[in-house]
Amino acid sequence: SQTIHQWPATLVQPVGSPLSLECTVEGTSNPNLYWYRQAAGRGLQLLFYSVGIGQISSEVPQNLSASRPQDRQFILSSKKLLLSDSGFYLCAWSAGAGVGVEQYFGPGTRLTVT
Amino acid sequence: DQQVKQNSPSLSVQEGRISILNCDYTNSMFDYFLWYKKYPAEGPTFLISISSIKDKNEDGRFTVFLNKSAKHLSLHIVPSQPGDSAVYFCAAYFGNEKLTFGTGTRLTIIP
Numbered sequence: 001s002q003t004i005h006q007w008p009a010t011l012v013q014p015v016g017s018p019l020s021l022e023c024t025v026e027g028t029s030n031p032n033l034y035w036y037r038q039a040a041g042r043g044l045q046l047l048f049y050s051v052g053i054g055q056i057s058s059e060v061p062q063n064l065s066a067s068r069p070q071d072r073q074f075i076l077s078s079k080k081l082l083l084s085d086s087g088f089y090l091c092a093w094s095a096g097a098g099v100g101v102e103q104y105f106g107p108g109t110r111l112t113v114t
Numbered sequence: 115d116q117q118v119k120q121n122s123p124s125l126s127v128q129e130g131r132i133s134i135l136n137c138d139y140t141n142s143m144f145d146y147f148l149w150y151k152k153y154p155a156e157g158p159t160f161l162i163s164i165s166s167i168k169d170k171n172e173d174g175r176f177t178v179f180l181n182k183s184a185k186h187l188s189l190h191i192v193p194s195q196p197g198d199s200a201v202y203f204c205a206a207y208f209g210n211e212k213l214t215f216g217t218g219t220r221l222t223i224i225p
Contacts, residue, residue, distance in 0.1 A: 105157030
């Protein structure tokens with residue numbers, strides 16, 4: 001069966017510091033991968049998605065970036081965090097169109113920028 | 115431009131009764147719809163989905179209804195249980211590898 005991991009679970013970072021959140025998927029190959037953010041009391045905002053290694057689509061212009069160095073690894077980064085980057089970050093995977101469009105989410109990372 | 119809308123931010127239902135969560139969409143190109151359930155500080159969990167060629171899909175206590183002419187879908191939970199208390203998101207897909215999510219409805223089941 002497929003499993004998705006995210007770490008860390010919680011993170012408190014000062015404004016201006018760098019960020020690296022990691023997501024890995026087990027039990028599947030060539031998944032689509034997604035990064036979402038849920039701000040307090042808000043819905044799910046898609047930040048980035050990837051349909052293959054090195055292929056990243058950005059949905060929202062901001063100071064975040066994403067990379068996919070391996071088939072089942074997705075990394076969310078920032079060089080300098082802003083207060084507005086605080087939120088609950090979720091990674092998700094799907095098998096992709098033609099196989100399954102359902103997305104399956106990881107446990108999330110709670111980021112607080114102070 | 116909110117293409118998927120959940121106009122009720124919250125809903126309270128007595129335990130054992132039916133919970134009905136609603137979702138409206140504007141893009142007629144959407145051809146697949148999904149419901150997710152989310153507990154605080156956890157990732158959303160996929161519940162049930164429906165293709166646009168159907169008008170109903172059932173899985174245990176959960177049934178999703180789709181009214182394409184009204185661009186409306188609903189999730190029925192019968193009977194409602196305390197563990198159903200969560201935020202429910204509807205989502206829609208039209209072939210671009212992405213889901214468009216609604217803003218969520220917080221369901222509270224009253225014992």
